[in-house]
Amino acid sequence: MDINELKRQSDLSYDIAVAKRNALEKAHSRQVLAYEGHLFRADPGTICLVRALKEYNDTFYVLDTNNNPVEITDTDGFLSVLIERNQESLNTYNNIYKTFTKKGQ
Amino acid sequence: MTAGVLLFCFDTEHTPYHKILERCVRLVKKNVSGEITVVTNFSTYQKMSPMGSINYKFMEPEIGNKKNGQEWNNVDRHMAYDLSPYDTTLVIDIDYFCFSDNLKQLFGTDYDFLVPDTAHDLTGRNTFDLRKWSMIPMVWATVLLFKKNQKVKRIFDTVKYIKRHYPYFRDMYRIYDRSLRNDYLFAMALQQINGFVGYEKMPFALPTLPPDCEVVEIMDEGITWKYKDQISYTENQDVHVLNKDIANV
Numbered sequence: 321m322d323i324n325e326l327k328r329q330s331d332l333s334y335d336i337a338v339a340k341r342n343a344l345e346k347a348h349s350r351q352v353l354a355y356e357g358h359l360f361r362a363d364p365g366t367i368c369l370v371r372a373l374k375e376y377n378d379t380f381y382v383l384d385t386n387n388n389p390v391e392i393t394d395t396d397g398f399l400s401v402l403i404e405r406n407q408e409s410l411n412t413y414n415n416i417y418k419t420f421t422k423k424g425q
Numbered sequence: 426m427t428a429g430v431l432l433f434c435f436d437t438e439h440t441p442y443h444k445i446l447e448r449c450v451r452l453v454k455k456n457v458s459g460e461i462t463v464v465t466n467f468s469t470y471q472k473m474s475p476m477g478s479i480n481y482k483f484m485e486p487e488i489g490n491k492k493n494g495q496e497w498n499n500v501d502r503h504m505a506y507d508l509s510p511y512d513t514t515l516v517i518d519i520d521y522f523c524f525s526d527n528l529k530q531l532f533g534t535d536y537d538f539l540v541p542d543t544a545h546d547l548t549g550r551n552t553f554d555l556r557k558w559s560m561i562p563m564v565w566a567t568v569l570l571f572k573k574n575q576k577v578k579r580i581f582d583t584v585k586y587i588k589r590h591y592p593y594f595r596d597m598y599r600i601y602d603r604s605l606r607n608d609y610l611f612a613m614a615l616q617q618i619n620g621f622v623g624y625e626k627m628p629f630a631l632p633t634l635p636p637d638c639e640v641v642e643i644m645d646e647g648i649t650w651k652y653k654d655q656i657s658y659t660e661n662q663d664v665h666v667l668n669k670d671i672a673n674v
Contacts, residue, residue, distance in 0.1 A: 331655075334549075335655060335657070337549065338547075338548065338549035338657065339657065341549055342545075342547055342549075342632070342657075342659055342662070345545045345630065345632060345662075346632070346659070346661070346662040348629065349525075349527055349629040349630070349632070349662070349663075350525070350527065352527070352530075352628050352629050353530060354530040354531065354533045354534050357533065357534050357535035358534060358535065359531075359534060359536075359627075359628055361628060385628035386536070386625040386626065386628075412661070
């Protein structure tokens with residue numbers, strides 16, 4: 321590999337890394353959702369917690385992104401909204417990610 | 426209960442901010458809210474193209490603040506509480522372009538006052554890690570959500586008090602930046618009024634383009650920029666643009 325090719329490859333890798341970071345940040349922002357007047361993050365931790373709590377109780381309390389307690393009464397509805405938003409954001413991320421793979425080839 | 430977006434816009438000798446406002450309003454209407462109030466002065470208003478149904482409040486900006494040696498009319502944010510006609514207000518800087526509807530959902534929350542405290546550098550250089558430039562963690566007053574009630578009024582009263590004595594508070598918190606910056610003004614007010622124990626924040630970082638990025642194109646869905654020899658773009662993601670040459674794009 322000559323030095324020009326190395327530089328080209330290095331620049332390309334950097335561009336892809338920055339674009340990937342931006343796309344991931346975009347996904348994280350999109351995972352923030354408002355529910356019952358509070359903000360939650362539709363991330364794996366919240367989804368797993370809600371699913372686990374729902375197996376034991378019809379209603380339960382969770383903390384919002386600012387550590388305020390919120391009573392969840394429609395547990396199925398809440399879980400459904402969380403999963404929907406999580407998958408929407410990751411689907412968008414996946415579509416962007418595919419373009420990185422093409423660029424890198 | 427009314428809810429809407431409040432925008433501040435004053436042209437300066439160097440920057441036709443009304444051009445930035447026109448783009449901002451189009452995106453806010455599309456993605457955040459149709460209810461918009463623009464705070465401006467008459468000379469700026471006269472240059473604006475028609476933007477449909479929006480409300481205007483006229484006032485002369487407080488002058489004297491400078492950034493990089495140029496006039497910077499940004500010190501009227503403390504009046505947002507008094508100027509807003511809404512019960513729930515989202516204040517957005519006009520250089521924050523809402524390419525997504527992420528902010529819209531904030532209207533449906535019960536929080537009295539929310540502000541973000543982090544920014545994401547879209548060029549990947551982490552240039553917004555500003556912690557070392559003061560003794561207080563900065564907030565990004567680029568986007569503020571507030572409700573009209575006594576608690577929030579006290580926050581804005583504190584902001585006004587700190588603004589009146591800004592040199593004292595700036596030195597007390599050892600803020601490196603000599604110009605008056607809303608980000609520090611609100612950071613200090615929130616810390617003081619909340620008993621130095623923290624406050625509620627927006628749980629996301631503001632995607633931001635540093636001032637040394639040249640904006641190449643702004644579309645309805647996103648933005649393309651150039652940094653050194655690198656061209657990048659993002660779409661359906663909000664972007665805060667710090668390079669004011671965007672007025673001429």
